Amino acid sequence: GAVVSQHPSRVICKSGTSVKIECRSLDFQATTMFWYRQFPKQSLMLMATSNEGSKATYEQGVEKDKFLINHASLTLSTLTVTSAHPEDSSFYICSASPEAGDYGYTFGSGTRLTVV
Amino acid sequence: GESVGLHLPTLSVQEGDNSIINCAYSNSASDYFIWYKQESGKGPQFIIDIRSNMDKRQGQRVTVLLNKTVKHLSLQIAATQPGDSAVYFCAETLFSGGYNKLIFGAGTRLAVHP
Numbered sequence: 001g002a003v004v005s006q007h008p009s010r011v012i013c014k015s016g017t018s019v020k021i022e023c024r025s026l027d028f029q030a031t032t033m034f035w036y037r038q039f040p041k042q043s044l045m046l047m048a049t050s051n052e053g054s055k056a057t058y059e060q061g062v063e064k065d066k067f068l069i070n071h072a073s074l075t076l077s078t079l080t081v082t083s084a085h086p087e088d089s090s091f092y093i094c095s096a097s098p099e100a101g102d103y104g105y106t107f108g109s110g111t112r113l114t115v116v
Numbered sequence: 117g118e119s120v121g122l123h124l125p126t127l128s129v130q131e132g133d134n135s136i137i138n139c140a141y142s143n144s145a146s147d148y149f150i151w152y153k154q155e156s157g158k159g160p161q162f163i164i165d166i167r168s169n170m171d172k173r174q175g176q177r178v179t180v181l182l183n184k185t186v187k188h189l190s191l192q193i194a195a196t197q198p199g200d201s202a203v204y205f206c207a208e209t210l211f212s213g214g215y216n217k218l219i220f221g222a223g224t225r226l227a228v229h230p
Contacts, residue, residue: 006159032215041124043205044160044220049213057213093159095218105150105218107159 002028004096006108013084013115021079021111023094029074030096034105035067038091050077084115124203126225135193135228139206139221144187146208150218151180151191154203163191163204193226201228 003026013019023033032051036044048069050056056069066088068080077096081088093110129135141149147168152160166173166180166189173180179192189206206221 034217036220043223046217046219049215049217051215057215091157097216105162107152107161110157110159112157 002096002098002106004030004094004106004108006094006111008111009109010112011114013113015085015115016083018080018082019084019113021081021092021094021113023077023079023096023108025075025096025106028096028098030077030098031074032097033071033077034095034097035069035077035079036093036095038093038110040091044093047079081113084113086115089113089115124223124225126227128227128229129196131196131198131228131230133196135191135196135200135226137191137193137204137224137226139189139191139224141187141189141206141208141221143208143210143219144184146210148209148216149180149182149189150207151178151189152205152207152220153200154205154223156202160205196226196228198228198230201226 005024007022035047038044046059047062048056048058050069050071052071052074058064071077091110094108095105150165151163153163154160164175164178164180166182171182177194181190203223203225205223207218209216210219
């Protein structure tokens with residue numbers, strides 16, 4: 001079956017620094033990737049959608065300059081949290097889909113970001 | 117019984133009983149729905165899905181029911197086991213900006229007691 005790998009699984013960074021999270025589709029080409037954020041005891045909130053070769057589309061209230069998304073290839077998307085602050089501490093999860101209109105969503109294992 | 121916690125409602129059941137987790141969705145145009153299981157510190161795991169042209173679908177020990185009239189989805193787990201303890205989310209698709217986005221519901225924590 002489709003496998004999505006997310007790295008790192010945990011990261012601790014100092015306030016003001018930037019952190020990059022990688023999302024890779026291991027056995028399929030992911031035309032579309034989605035990034036979610038999940039705070040403790042809450043649901044997953046969609047942050048942005050990216051399509052290989054085009055700019056990401058951000059959901060309302062998500063700062064595109066703070067959360068940089070690069071869909072570098074059909075198997076890799078990265079999320080960079082720039083100038084991280086403690087309020088950015090959260091669980092970040094990516095999802096990949098083979099086609100833009102496909103319903104096949106496969107999730108990564110998530111990245112726990114702690115900003116100190 | 118069912119109780120409302122700080123953010124996630126919790127359903128407590130005895131091992132071996134059947135569990136029913138409910139979900140209300142918001143988009144009447146949604147045509148595909150998925151139930152996910154999420155264990156602590158992990159990503160969501162696919163359980164079962166259903167398209168809007170169906171009202172019931174069964175899997176292994178799980179059944180999903182869809183009531184489009186009231187925009188309600190339920191997940192039934194038969195003979196609940198301790199390993200079923202997790203947070204369960206329903207998700208609906210929303211076609212927006214050229215993509216089928218997956219939007220998650222609030223979630224329910226299932227606690228299975230021996």
